[in-house]
Amino acid sequence: MAGAGKTPELTHFRDGLPRMVDVSGKASTLRTATAEGWVRLPPEARAALEAGTNPKGDPLTVARLAGLAGSKRTADLVLLCHPIPVTGADVQVTLEEEGVHVVATVRTTAPTGVEMEALTAVTVASLNVYDMLKAASKAIEVTGIRLLAKTGGKSGDYRAPGV
Structure with missing residues (x-):
């Protein structure tokens, strides 16, 4: 961490220009992330979903x-995100009292x-x-939309407060 009064070193910018961080020296290890989001439905949208009368079909499956x-x-x-092999993903989309709850684990x-993959999964599912x-x-x-938990990597494990 930078000392008091020092400008922190920017990882995604060098000499004022954007760059992708080089991770080639980092070990490949098992890493997971879980994110969630909500789609709040006004009564008419909820009614169409519950009645199965939505003209486009089943929103939860899509x-x-x-x-x-x-x-x-x-x-x-996500412009400076590394393309990585997603070795597993699970996306749950459920109708709850508060609305549609989306949870993704990658x-x-x-x-x-x-x-970022877990957060993107939640965002794309919610937009659909x-x-x-x-x-x-x-x-x-x-x-x-928020990160609930992550495992692995140099920064270690993370769990959102209250999770």
Whole structure:
């Protein structure tokens, strides 16, 4: 960590220019990350989902598939993220009292973590719920996207407060 009054060294910028951090010297180890998000549904969107009358089909199944695909495409969307092999992914999309709850767990054996892949999976799944239900209501809200936990890597394990 930089001392008081010193500018911290930027890992993704050098000489004012963006760069991808070189992880070739880091060991490939098992790393996992779990993230969550919520899709808040106004009454008309919830009613369409519960009744199975949504004209586009089943939003929860589409969202789950979209989340899985999103986890594998993270490096295409997050500019300085390393493309890594996603060795496993699980995306759960469930209707709860508060709305649609999306939880994604992603695994890899790579020299860098999978937090961004888990967060991307949740985000893409949530956006697909919105897309599938937007004919019922434009007032749907995607919210609460956060990292719940991660394992592995130099920074060690992490668990969000209250998890």
